[in-house]
Amino acid sequence: MSVSAAPVAILGTGSFVPDRVVSNTEAGAHAGVDDAWIVRKTAIRERRWARPGQATSDLATGAARNALRSAGITADQLSTIVVATSTPDHKQPATAVFVHQNLGGATTGVAAFDVNAVCAGFSFALDVAHGMIAKSGGYGLVIGADLYSQILDPADRKTVILFGDGAGAAVIGPAGPERGIRRSVFHMYSDMSDLVVVPAGGSRQPYAPAVHEAGLQYFSMEGRTVRDFIVNTVPGLVKEFLHECEVLPADITHLVPHQANGRMLEELWSRLDLPGATLHRTVGEFGNVGAASVPLTLDQAARSGALRPGDRVLLLGMGGGFSVSLALIDW
Incomplete structure (x- = not known):
């Protein structure tokens, strides 16, 4: 858990998605499901998938530039760049390195690195950057970016219909006492680590011909078990937080959750006691964009004018591991 040592606030937000729009008909073609089935199960109507040659850092850079513009900050003012992703450009170096390179004006005196808490990752990254900025000053760029289309099995209807590609970003920095990142908390249920996985490609199971024959390079998820856990466990965690x-x-004005599945969000929302809050959703248009879900949805809310000074915003991340993150923002 973290508590702010100095006033640090979100100064601007940005998002970026590929221009390729993928319909339910296209996404479900190889999995044997149609538009009506996908809408009924997920409330997703379309998503964006990257074009050949487009990588996670390209999406992250687009969101970063938009966030910097929103905050009125230039790249040379940054002291920290943290990218939350589970689909990095390469095993190494960090995707944040390429964002730093792409921004051009960023100086060499920048800490640039990645974190991976899967779909809960943005709040983890935000908390780390928050601590660094609160201690040392400067401005931080926090990005959630994922490109899941490259690791989906086209024939797996449990996953291929859910995921899109995208990025969201926030610039954080010094703020007055009336606004700021108020508090964050994290929960880890490692006994559920086998529910959301990409089995192959790491040191436990390196790439080999047999890996591809078995399809172990693809993302896999036990969706029903994950859904039951979330709707039964998260409401209590929110109340405690x-x-x-x-x-x-x-007193909560806005809930910005991970956009895992539209139907699951409906069920979760019905169990949360947040009578004064607006639930923000982008899942119908963009699908589940992993670590980008929370910042992309936050940016959409900010740019629509829905977020006003003094509002209390609750960020809720849920991702493989199994991890849950909560952050309270005074806007």
Whole structure:
């Protein structure tokens, strides 16, 4: 858990998605499911998939530039770049290195690195950058970016219909006492680490011909088990977190959750006691974009004018591991 040592706030947001729009008909073709089935199960109507040659860092850079523009900050003012992703450009170096390179004006005196908490990763990255900025000053660029289309099995209807590609970003820096990143908390359920996996490609199971024959290079998820866990466990975690923050549920103005599945969000929302909050959703248009879901949705809310000074924004991340992240923002 982290508590702010100095006022640090989100100063601007940005997002970026590929221009290729993929319909449910296209996404479900090899999995044997149609548009009506996908909408009924997920509330997703389309998603964006990257074009050949487009990598995670390209999406992250696009979101970063938009966030810098929103904040009125230039790249040479950055002291920290943190990218949350589970689909990096390469095993090494970090995807943040390529964002730093692409921004051009960023100086060499920048800490640039990645974190991986799968779909919960943005709040992890935000908390790390927050701590660094609160301690040392400067401005931080926090990005959630994922390109899942390259690791989906076209025949697996449990996954191929859910995921899109995209990136969201936030610039953080010094702020007055009335706004800021108020508190973050994280939960890890490592006994559920086998529910959301890409089995091959790491040191445990390196790439080999047999890996590809078995399809172990693809993303795999036990969706029903994950869904049941989230709707049964997360409401209690939210209640506990708000109690620790000394904030009443009725005082939350906005909920920005990970966009895992539209139907799951509906069920989760019905179990959360947030009577004064607006639930922000982008899943219908963009699908599940992994670590990008929370910042992309936050940016959409900010640019629509929905977020106003003094609003209390609750960020909720849920990802493989199994990890849950919560962050309270005074906008």
